[in-house]
Amino acid sequence: MRNQPQSFINSKLIFICCSTLVLLIFFLKRTSISSSSVSHSNTREEQHQNTKCPSQCTKLPTSLSDALVHYVTTEITPQQTFNEVSVSKRILDKKSPCNFLVFGLGHDSLMWASLNHAGRTLFLEEDKAWIETVTKKFPSLESYHVVYDTKLKDSNKLIELEKTEDCKSVSDPRDSKCALSLKGFPADVYETQWDLIMVDAPTGYHDEAPGRMSAIYTAGLLARNRFDGGETDVFVHDVNRPVEDEFSAAFLCRGYLKEQQGRLRHFTIPSHRSRSGTPFCPADKSRRF
Numbered sequence: 341m342r343n344q345p346q347s348f349i350n351s352k353l354i355f356i357c358c359s360t361l362v363l364l365i366f367f368l369k370r371t372s373i374s375s376s377s378v379s380h381s382n383t384r385e386e387q388h389q390n391t392k393c394p395s396q397c398t399k400l401p402t403s404l405s406d407a408l409v410h411y412v413t414t415e416i417t418p419q420q421t422f423n424e425v426s427v428s429k430r431i432l433d434k435k436s437p438c439n440f441l442v443f444g445l446g447h448d449s450l451m452w453a454s455l456n457h458a459g460r461t462l463f464l465e466e467d468k469a470w471i472e473t474v475t476k477k478f479p480s481l482e483s484y485h486v487v488y489d490t491k492l493k494d495s496n497k498l499i500e501l502e503k504t505e506d507c508k509s510v511s512d513p514r515d516s517k518c519a520l521s522l523k524g525f526p527a528d529v530y531e532t533q534w535d536l537i538m539v540d541a542p543t544g545y546h547d548e549a550p551g552r553m554s555a556i557y558t559a560g561l562l563a564r565n566r567f568d569g570g571e572t573d574v575f576v577h578d579v580n581r582p583v584e585d586e587f588s589a590a591f592l593c594r595g596y597l598k599e600q601q602g603r604l605r606h607f608t609i610p611s612h613r614s615r616s617g618t619p620f621c622p623a624d625k626s627r628r629f
């Protein structure tokens with residue numbers, strides 16, 4: 341009689357222990373499954389963040405942070421003043437990313453390429469050694485070496501070409517009969533539709549220098565010959581000098597002048613291709629520089 345309750349207590353104890361063990365194993369397993377699935381989904385989330393980062397996150401692109409650090413630490417200041425740079429910056433704010441052609445590689449080149457972030461900025465430079473110096477420091481800058489066959493001392497003769505039909509005719513610069521048309525650039529320069537063109541080269545401060553006569557003329561021709569119908573903003577620096585003043589007035593036209601800030605002139609030139617009969621310069625001659 342005394343053995344029966346004892347055996348009942350023993351089996352009850354065994355039952356409770358086994359149930360507790362089963363519950364414990366079940367609980368531990370669940371915890372481990374859920375913690376591994378959380379850590380897995382966190383990794384996936386991070387990976388997803390990383391892959392979408394280049395296009396969607398607010399991280400500053402390395403090229404822009406490099407440019408920022410360069411200009412903050414350099415002792416060389418670009419030649420254009422704050423007010424002059426602001427003129428083309430305002431247009432880049434609206435048009436970039438876009439196609440930007442710059443005559444001349446200089447201390448401001450990294451700034452132009454950065455302001456046109458994700459667009460194409462191409463520099464045309466006459467000095468091979470200078471290209472090597474600049475692109476060694478800033479390998480991301482795209483530049484072509486170009487040869488000019490004009491001399492500043494011939495500019496008084498060349499301005500007479502303003503009156504000739506050959507120079508008023510709009511065509512691809514490679515097909516132009518005007519002696520001011522630059523024909524030696526890589527094909528890509530003639531085939532790209534440039535949204536902005538900055539003429540800040542070639543050198544033009546002594547008689548034997550090439551001067552900017554043909555660069556100004558060709559910039560105007562590229563704008564007029566644009567086949568996508570777009571307008572081109574053309575900028576000329578150093579208009580305090582006779583060549584930049586006279587050639588920009590003659591070939592980029594007073595009627596296309598938007599503004600002048602310091603030594604910088606800004607012209608907006610429409611495509612002439614889609615408007616047959618458009619005069620080389622618009623009739624408005626009232627504007628004074």
Ligand SMILES: C[S@@+](CC[C@H](N)C(=O)[O-])C[C@H]1O[C@@H](n2cnc3c(N)ncnc32)[C@H](O)[C@@H]1O
Nearest residue numbers: 418419420444445446447448466467470540541
């Ligand atoms: C008239 S500068 C204007 C450059 C630009 N606005 C700037 O602030 O640097 C343009 C031309 O000067 C020449 N140039 C500029 N800096 C130079 C340098 N340190 N050494 C040699 N040539 C240089 C290049 O041939 C270039 O095309």
